[in-house]
Amino acid sequence: MNDFVFQNTTKIYFGKDQLAHLGEEAAALGKKVLLVYGGGSIKRSGLYDKVVDILKNAGMTISELGGVEPNPHHTTVNKGVQICREEGIDVILAVGGGSTIDASKVMAATVVSDTDDCWDLIMNKTTSPGALPIMTVLTIAATGSEMDAGAVISNVDTQEKLPYVSPAVLPTVSFLDPTNTFTVPAYQTAAGSADMIAHIFDVVYFSKQPRMDMLYRIQDELLKTVVTFAPIALKEPDNYEARANLMWTSTWALNGFIFGGVEQMTPCHMMEHELSAVYNITHGHGLAILMPRWLKYTLNDDNAWQIKRLGTNVFGIDASLSDREGAEKAIEALSDFLFNTLGLDSQLSDLGIDESHFEEMAKKACGPTGVIEGFADLTPEDVVNIYKMCL
Amino acid sequence: MNDFVFQNTTKIYFGKDQLAHLGEEAAALGKKVLLVYGGGSIKRSGLYDKVVDILKNAGMTISELGGVEPNPHHTTVNKGVQICREEGIDVILAVGGGSTIDASKVMAATVVSDTDDCWDLIMNKTTSPGALPIMTVLTIAATGSEMDAGAVISNVDTQEKLPYVSPAVLPTVSFLDPTNTFTVPAYQTAAGSADMIAHIFDVVYFSKQPRMDMLYRIQDELLKTVVTFAPIALKEPDNYEARANLMWTSTWALNGFIFGGVEQMTPCHMMEHELSAVYNITHGHGLAILMPRWLKYTLNDDNAWQIKRLGTNVFGIDASLSDREGAEKAIEALSDFLFNTLGLDSQLSDLGIDESHFEEMAKKACGPTGVIEGFADLTPEDVVNIYKMCL
Numbered sequence: 001m002n003d004f005v006f007q008n009t010t011k012i013y014f015g016k017d018q019l020a021h022l023g024e025e026a027a028a029l030g031k032k033v034l035l036v037y038g039g040g041s042i043k044r045s046g047l048y049d050k051v052v053d054i055l056k057n058a059g060m061t062i063s064e065l066g067g068v069e070p071n072p073h074h075t076t077v078n079k080g081v082q083i084c085r086e087e088g089i090d091v092i093l094a095v096g097g098g099s100t101i102d103a104s105k106v107m108a109a110t111v112v113s114d115t116d117d118c119w120d121l122i123m124n125k126t127t128s129p130g131a132l133p134i135m136t137v138l139t140i141a142a143t144g145s146e147m148d149a150g151a152v153i154s155n156v157d158t159q160e161k162l163p164y165v166s167p168a169v170l171p172t173v174s175f176l177d178p179t180n181t182f183t184v185p186a187y188q189t190a191a192g193s194a195d196m197i198a199h200i201f202d203v204v205y206f207s208k209q210p211r212m213d214m215l216y217r218i219q220d221e222l223l224k225t226v227v228t229f230a231p232i233a234l235k236e237p238d239n240y241e242a243r244a245n246l247m248w249t250s251t252w253a254l255n256g257f258i259f260g261g262v263e264q265m266t267p268c269h270m271m272e273h274e275l276s277a278v279y280n281i282t283h284g285h286g287l288a289i290l291m292p293r294w295l296k297y298t299l300n301d302d303n304a305w306q307i308k309r310l311g312t313n314v315f316g317i318d319a320s321l322s323d324r325e326g327a328e329k330a331i332e333a334l335s336d337f338l339f340n341t342l343g344l345d346s347q348l349s350d351l352g353i354d355e356s357h358f359e360e361m362a363k364k365a366c367g368p369t370g371v372i373e374g375f376a377d378l379t380p381e382d383v384v385n386i387y388k389m390c391l
Numbered sequence: 392m393n394d395f396v397f398q399n400t401t402k403i404y405f406g407k408d409q410l411a412h413l414g415e416e417a418a419a420l421g422k423k424v425l426l427v428y429g430g431g432s433i434k435r436s437g438l439y440d441k442v443v444d445i446l447k448n449a450g451m452t453i454s455e456l457g458g459v460e461p462n463p464h465h466t467t468v469n470k471g472v473q474i475c476r477e478e479g480i481d482v483i484l485a486v487g488g489g490s491t492i493d494a495s496k497v498m499a500a501t502v503v504s505d506t507d508d509c510w511d512l513i514m515n516k517t518t519s520p521g522a523l524p525i526m527t528v529l530t531i532a533a534t535g536s537e538m539d540a541g542a543v544i545s546n547v548d549t550q551e552k553l554p555y556v557s558p559a560v561l562p563t564v565s566f567l568d569p570t571n572t573f574t575v576p577a578y579q580t581a582a583g584s585a586d587m588i589a590h591i592f593d594v595v596y597f598s599k600q601p602r603m604d605m606l607y608r609i610q611d612e613l614l615k616t617v618v619t620f621a622p623i624a625l626k627e628p629d630n631y632e633a634r635a636n637l638m639w640t641s642t643w644a645l646n647g648f649i650f651g652g653v654e655q656m657t658p659c660h661m662m663e664h665e666l667s668a669v670y671n672i673t674h675g676h677g678l679a680i681l682m683p684r685w686l687k688y689t690l691n692d693d694n695a696w697q698i699k700r701l702g703t704n705v706f707g708i709d710a711s712l713s714d715r716e717g718a719e720k721a722i723e724a725l726s727d728f729l730f731n732t733l734g735l736d737s738q739l740s741d742l743g744i745d746e747s748h749f750e751e752m753a754k755k756a757c758g759p760t761g762v763i764e765g766f767a768d769l770t771p772e773d774v775v776n777i778y779k780m781c782l
Contacts, residue, residue, distance in 0.1 A: 001406075001632070001635060002406070003404075003405060003406025003407065003408055003409055004405050004406060005402065005403065005404055005405070005409075006402075006403045006405065007400070007401070007402035007403065008399075009398070009400040010398070011396065011397075011398035012396065012397045012398065013394075013396055014394060014395050014396070014397065014651075014652070015392075015393070015394025015395060015652070016394065017394055018394055018396075212632075212635060212636060212639060213616065213619070213620075213632070213636055214612065214613070214616040214636045214639055214640050215639075217612035217615065217616065218609055218612050220612075221605065221608035221609050221611075221612055222605070224608065225604065225605040225608065228604070229604075241392070241603075241604070244392060244603060245603060245604055245605045248603060248605055248606075248651075249605050257648075260405075260639075261405070261406070
């Protein structure tokens, strides 16, 4: 196995009676807070009012930026940067899911840099010496952004969707209350569950790199947790156990612990980011459509045992099958879970996507090196083939 | 499940080529370092020389305190406190196992307090406002002290062994190099493995409190990792995979992650601390002798399913057995693992312990409330009964 460094300093308040601590935690970070949120679901659910009351009672001055898009736009981030500078904001509070948190992270880093345009940071035209402190109140279990140091931002002008990663944007404090996800619609619950699976698959579960057995076992259990509780959350949206298990699993799928020195490009994410950059689809849904096809395309005699392991350890496939047969059954079981159990549409054509942009998206997905390195190295030609399998 | 707070800020360098980073990390914390170690095995292994070279090259001034005992004495801690104050130490570097790290932690807290005697802190006669920063280079997989905020210190005058817990003594940086455990003798490897199992059992695996399914599954896997790799490490002391899996498991058994809001007194630890306070036995060995008897004593129709789960999920016991039968088989499998596979002596009498102090030890173990609360509440009478089962 490879050497690695692990550190994750985010403080997590987990549970249904924790939000009262928001006041003391915010006040410890400053006086002026920028409250960032998305399309307004937090106003309908009453969470917005609760948060504002707590912040006011803690003596905070509140500025606001609502309307952060799914696949958040760099122009929205730039609006936030302007508010932070004009108002002298001390701390950013993201109340929402991955998009709201990601936008807040890049905002926080841009504010303390020498540019007004966050895209300069993402394109490495300049660097930031740090970031404003970030707090989050999570409202959907999916991206793990609440306890990681990365963010993904879209530029609608250039149709690019690109990551920003810096230890400075790791949230200081995150509030994870499963009851805040009771109102997440079935479609978003399903897409979020696919996103968790994709994080585990893409970063570490399917890899050519050596890995630590203990962490491999834990990855199995995180996957099994999703497979167990996502269907329950879909049937009973206010099942606390199901929502709590999904929420904590989403966090640990991407906070660094399970990686243990395995570092690779994230093939499904690279391919999906191009889809959502051009077609603005839901990230987790794009991943769900891609994952089984990617596995089918890359399956060979050398890696079949890894795909079979998914089958036996997560989906209960017969361990006595050959690696190849077991792998094929595993891919079937995964597809059945994603498209029948979770109920996600299985084809890109269902989302209005045709092959007209496949060539250019595949080239962008492979980046300047022309190869997505990972479980199997993918060229633009491979990526086009995988996209076509998804039509 | 219960609400909980999780935060653990320790930075971990894991692997065989990480020690070079010790210099930069130490220098970031100050100029003057106190190097704390135990009986001298680090001199025989060459680790001492490596550490000293790296610190000198980083421009650090080094003071030393060697000879920290297993079950470290409060008088040794006090010696360290005196050195820290006389030399104006900025940072404490513990090179060793749980005893060395625990002694360093209480030293670090006492230095910044208003007393010369660490026992005042442990007895709550005074409090410390913080602690000097602590670094560790771990040399045995066992206690998890390298990434937790607790320490246990012995007072040989009063025959007491008591904990000190403070977020301030959480190590800032820990170096976990599995090759540093290649020379750990078989007996200590076995006792350390029993200690890991005990942490998982005692804090959370066996509990009356509600728990999160995802974390329960992960506890199974940590236990399976110990059961898989401890026998390999015993047969092949320089097996990197085995040592690495044990090392990282010992850390995650006690760093807070798997607890998830389950908080209870740690019954086997409470009972064992009395044994090692009076008889100075190896902590992990005492735990190994106690654990199966404790489970046998507390087994009832309500909790049998939990003990059976250990059997089916960790030791491969037939899942179709009744809860009660499964639990009995699980206890047999656990005993077989601890006493036959790990080769630890199974009786307190093997360690020269008779029943002469059982009454007083049982009273102390139950503390001022007279009850150890946990999986099953234990009175002094229960504790005596369990001790007697171990003779």
